Amino acid sequence: MFTPSFLNGVEYLKISVLGCGRWAAFLAWYTESLGNQVMVWGRETSKRYQRLQDTRKNDFLMLPKQVSLSHSLDETISFGEIVIISISSQSLRSLGKQLHALGNIENKTFVLCMKGLEIGTGERLSRILLEELGAGIKVAVWVGPGHVQDFIKGIPNCMVIGSDDIAVTRQIVDEFSSNLIRFYYGTDLLGIEIGAAAKNVVGIAAGMLDGLQYTSLKGALMARGTKELSNLIEAMGGDPMTVYGLSHLGDYEATLFSLHSNNRRFGEDFVRGEVSDTLAEGVYTVEALMDLARIYKIELPICQAVYNIIKGSQDIKGELLSLFLRPVKAE
């Protein structure tokens, strides 16, 4: 169990949130609302951090005054017993190296609230953290459906906590469950992480179909997308059924259909020739999935098509339609 602190007899936990983007700020807001003491870290040069420091607001929410802000990683990591990390996936390894250099990470539980895979290695985020911080730390992931925009309005959702240690999973679920977020236990960490990351790629594909007026093929996309990733997870040693749970299929409404979805929007804009100012997370993930396809010698036709299109394929429509309208075969 976590070791709670007390204020006027009321129990609370100290939580560090590393990151200051939309989701990180929500996690600070949410965990504070459960009665915990929260410190948020962001880089001093980050515009998002500066805005939070100046106004305590972002486009979605206002941080309560009890949430402290710091641009000292040392101070923030020393603060919390639970360390929630929500940054861009490709930056996790360098953050891990920084944390390792700072030390003072013993007995902390790290919770990764992010979805991605490392380009070049295809490595999962929990593995990157273990590689950089040492196998002694406790790591869990917190993924699943839910948009900040909805949660802030009080619209509830279910999410998943997964780790390789069911005791860690239980502790986090116990601490963070509420009427707003109901957590399920995830037991296949590999499948959860691959599925959670890859749903952003399926989201880009969905947006591309929307952009080409082939929205009605998103049904076939859901059936084929889940299957292709189920095959990958099985080849990697995970449970082929995990993608059909909350971490992947359960996130399809938010990722393939919602107007809030960055990845869907990116795909739609891309096929319309509109340049996005920021790349969606799925753009990095699809590159890492190509690494995994190579390593595990497996075909990922939908991911491959998204990759080809992003890399400049001249036949966008052909790449997408051929996924679904290939010669007749068994499902």
Add this chain to the structure above:
Amino acid sequence: MFTPSFLNGVEYLKISVLGCGRWAAFLAWYTESLGNQVMVWGRETSKRYQRLQDTRKNDFLMLPKQVSLSHSLDETISFGEIVIISISSQSLRSLGKQLHALGNIENKTFVLCMKGLEIGTGERLSRILLEELGAGIKVAVWVGPGHVQDFIKGIPNCMVIGSDDIAVTRQIVDEFSSNLIRFYYGTDLLGIEIGAAAKNVVGIAAGMLDGLQYTSLKGALMARGTKELSNLIEAMGGDPMTVYGLSHLGDYEATLFSLHSNNRRFGEDFVRGEVSDTLAEGVYTVEALMDLARIYKIELPICQAVYNIIKGSQDIKGELLSLFLRPVKAE
């Protein structure tokens, strides 16, 4: 193989379409467009039939003049080698009895383009036809995603042909595949029929969530809905993976998200207290699914909630939210 007829050296099949609703009219339009000779049957008293006879149009399409219309079931059934049936599911048994009384059904291949289960027995449609016409007939089902509105505009989709006889499946797929509809072979007829029927019930649930402003729970609905029906199909002796293919999950875009979906719309209207003039097909299906839950002693929480609400539960919000926000557990 089917025995083609010839006109000026060009091969064609004779096809009877029983039914004259939106989908039946589309099937006549589509199979005629492939170069076949088509006769459509409707009851003389049916308003849809009268409108087709008077104007050759419905709200979606115009039937080409080569398609003949008849209100004689005897004439229509005698005409075609392939008999496509697209009527309301609860009427199939009585139509089967009429066909049996007429005779002249030997060597015909029946293709059921309809989604439902019989109230009182939970029986699948292909079984009803075999029970009424005798085990000697050939029966297949044609299901999967696709809205008439989209097909008519030339937007392609993938669908599934399933039967217990792979030779029959192959013949129908060969005859009816085109650039507009690409068919996949379905090998688990039981799973296909249960999944295709039940997706209308999940569609009603999706509409109810939309109506209550809980659209973001449709992700969890997709994950839990597929699982619950996978369990049912497995209990019935089918393949638990079939629901994750085109016949069920692949139809979720059209059924859970599209504005064209009758079942989604029905659910949305229902929770808003707006009375629909026609019941959606899923209203009948959910009653039959309750029969199956009893027969196979299995829990179907989502179907049960939809059933309770339609039957007048006073706590609509509670019925739906409790599906997803129950006490914490493993997925």
